[in-house]
Amino acid sequence: MRDNRTFKIILAIACFGAAGLNAYRYAQGDEDIMNIVLGVLFLLAGIMYVYRLRKGI
Numbered sequence: 532m533r534d535n536r537t538f539k540i541i542l543a544i545a546c547f548g549a550a551g552l553n554a555y556r557y558a559q560g561d562e563d564i565m566n567i568v569l570g571v572l573f574l575l576a577g578i579m580y581v582y583r584l585r586k587g588i
Contacts, residue, residue, distance in 0.1 A: 539580050546577030 553570030556563075 543580035546573045550574040
């Protein structure tokens with residue numbers, strides 16, 4: 532894959548979307564511990580991809 536930047540942008544958007552979906556589920560009352568764990572993990576993965584984009588890694 533030659534253009535990794537586009538792929539990283541798509542992955543960052545997908546991670547933030549999944550984190551938002553888990554936060555929405557938690558806000559609606561589905562207080563499952565897995566929603567919290569997955570939300571935090573997706574949020575951290577999205578931050579990692581944004582960091583990698585900014586640094587050019």
